[in-house]
Amino acid sequence: MPERVLALLLLAACCAAGAADADLDAHVLRLAAQLRCVVCQNQTLADSQADLAVDLRRQIGEQLRAGASDAAVKDWLVRRYGDFVLYEPPLQPRTWLLWFGPAILLVAVVAVLVRNRRQQA
């Protein structure tokens, strides 16, 4: 009887560990999907089977397990590979045109159209 209890306890412990691993894997993939693989540059770090991508996913996993936040992991990658690894570029003076350019263009086009229509009317 004690053996049975022990076996059940062991089984439960294994399942819990397995679930934690699955959670961690899902977390790694969710984060890696926002990052660019620097080897095959049109793939995310989550999709890529390049050696480096596999290594990076493993290191991301280790960092998350050690309690690092998503932002800390991204920072760690940016320090190594630059902003290039982020699919969503950071908001900086250098990227203002990228972020606000389309909206400015839209406003300008609407302004021109409105003015033309007024002149015709």
Add this chain to the structure above:
Amino acid sequence: MMRRLLPLALFLALAVALAAGLSHDPRALPSALVGQAAPAFELPVLDGAGRRLAANELRGQVWLFNVWASWCAPCQAEHPVVADLARRARVPVYGLNYKDQPAAAREWLRRLGNPYAATLLDPQGRTGIDWGVYGVPETFVVDGRGIVRLRLAGPLTPEIVEQKLLPLLLQLRQEGGHA
């Protein structure tokens, strides 16, 4: 008059912007490391009888860091260039043997010649990741204060050595007298 010329001016501006976009290589990665302190490492030396070498032991001199592996064909192609550079530039070149087997690395150096002051072993590629390496070969220039001054991804060629490396090494020598 102004109204007529406006579309033409817009067209020309767009054409110039697009042409400029075509002329740069979208796969060339800007290096995050240039101007930053060289990432620390402490790695075993190939055939060093258990000796380990740390990055901060290299302070006070200009040195080159050349990332290579025996399984990498472009590394073999650049090897004579690295050897020639090590001879001519009078700066130590340290090799980072990236994700390789020591036996294979040893055989490769025996066959092709060994221009390195020391070869450091990085079998898991962790130091490579710390240096932002995304493909072998890559070469870094580190100055006497331990700052990375240049990073070259891909194999070295005689042209790169003449046009980029030797002028930079000369400049560093004049800058600090560290070399």
